Amino acid sequence: MADDNPIWLLTNSRSGSNSERAIAALETHCRDRGFSIARKIGFPDDDLPTAEELDAAGIGRLAIFTGDGTLNAAITQLRGWGGQIAVLPGGTMNLLSKRLHGPDAALETIIERIASGATRAVRPLMARCEKGDALAGLLAGPGTSWASVREAMRDFDIPAMAEGTSDALAETTGGSMVRVCGPRLGKDEGYPLIEFTPSHRGMQLDAFHAEGAGELLQQSWALLRRNFREGPHTRLGLVDEVTLETCDGAPLEVLIDGEPATLPPKATFTVAPCEVDLLATHHGF
Numbered sequence: 156m157a158d159d160n161p162i163w164l165l166t167n168s169r170s171g172s173n174s175e176r177a178i179a180a181l182e183t184h185c186r187d188r189g190f191s192i193a194r195k196i197g198f199p200d201d202d203l204p205t206a207e208e209l210d211a212a213g214i215g216r217l218a219i220f221t222g223d224g225t226l227n228a229a230i231t232q233l234r235g236w237g238g239q240i241a242v243l244p245g246g247t248m249n250l251l252s253k254r255l256h257g258p259d260a261a262l263e264t265i266i267e268r269i270a271s272g273a274t275r276a277v278r279p280l281m282a283r284c285e286k287g288d289a290l291a292g293l294l295a296g297p298g299t300s301w302a303s304v305r306e307a308m309r310d311f312d313i314p315a316m317a318e319g320t321s322d323a324l325a326e327t328t329g330g331s332m333v334r335v336c337g338p339r340l341g342k343d344e345g346y347p348l349i350e351f352t353p354s355h356r357g358m359q360l361d362a363f364h365a366e367g368a369g370e371l372l373q374q375s376w377a378l379l380r381r382n383f384r385e386g387p388h389t390r391l392g393l394v395d396e397v398t399l400e401t402c403d404g405a406p407l408e409v410l411i412d413g414e415p416a417t418l419p420p421k422a423t424f425t426v427a428p429c430e431v432d433l434l435a436t437h438h439g440f
Contacts, residue, residue: 161193162216162241163204165229168197170222170246181220181243184263188270192218203229206236215239222246223291227412230290234430239276241269241434250291251412254279254354257437268436276432282351282358283427284409286416289353290429294410295399295418297330298348298363331405335360336421337398340391345402349391355439357426360391398423 164181166173185192193214196204204217217233218241219226226242233240244252244262255277256265268274281288332345341362348363400421401407407418 161191161214162218163194163196163209163212163214164192165196165198165204165217165219165221165225166245167199167221167225169199170220170225172245172247172249173221177245178220181245181262181266184266185218188266190266190270198225198229203232206233206238209233209236209238216241218243220245222413223248223251224413226251227287227290227414230429230431230433231288236431239432239434241265248291248413254291254439255433255435255437257439260436265436269434274434274436277435278429278432279435280353280355280357280426281429282353282424284411284418284422284424286409286418287411287414288427288429289351289411291412292353293351293412293424294348295351295407296333296346296348297408299408299410299415331401331403331407333399333401333407335362335391335397336400337423338394340397341389349399350388351424353426357393357395358397358424359393360397361388362391363388396423396425 164185166178182192184190193212196202198221209215209217215238217229217238219229220243221229223246226246230240242252242255243265244256244260252260252265256268260268279290281290282293283289284293330347332347333349334343334345335341335349340360346362346364350361350363352359352361398421399407404420407420407422409416409418
């Protein structure tokens, strides 16, 4: 990513780490490592880049410094593109960045690795359903209602936080539980939340529960912080294809890389490879 091979940079002002100071630091890291940022795209004010635009500008590498939701949208739009995407930790959880670069890799370290060529182009497996693909993770069940509370927290909307918390607690305990029906895994009475974690081995399924006041409080706090595995949970298995259903026939609510979607009461999920090259710097790839 030297001056004679420029890159484009995609950011999102609403992502967790996209402060003006963080973006300025990123630009400094790039400049110090010989990177040339030919164009900066600030989503959502600017449109996401297309393969045609990148090719017309002679750009073969796009750096994305956003959260997992914007990453998902950008990567989905670039299906079939012949260039490479450098995923940088610009959000709150940065699950895809951790998957590609390791859980402890700092922004400066990742840029240094890419600049030195210590990378590998990969097309990691995703969790796929009819509403989209999840590269970082997919959540299903009434526990996904906590996403609205997190949004209100990000906007410092106190009334919305209070109302959302009340609604999310009610959904977590009394909403339409979700169970794994094909193959049959876990409890028939279902769970308030099931998490899909894609990896090169398939989709890891973890079921989260909130039985009793203590578990409910622990699980709610974990969901609010998006540290799901800190809450009470059970490992259900590793699968390439699985079908979930709601226990009462209600629509199935999901979060695809943090973005909400609604599926039919019974929905199938499969693994599929990413359709554009991502740069990985971690030994796991």
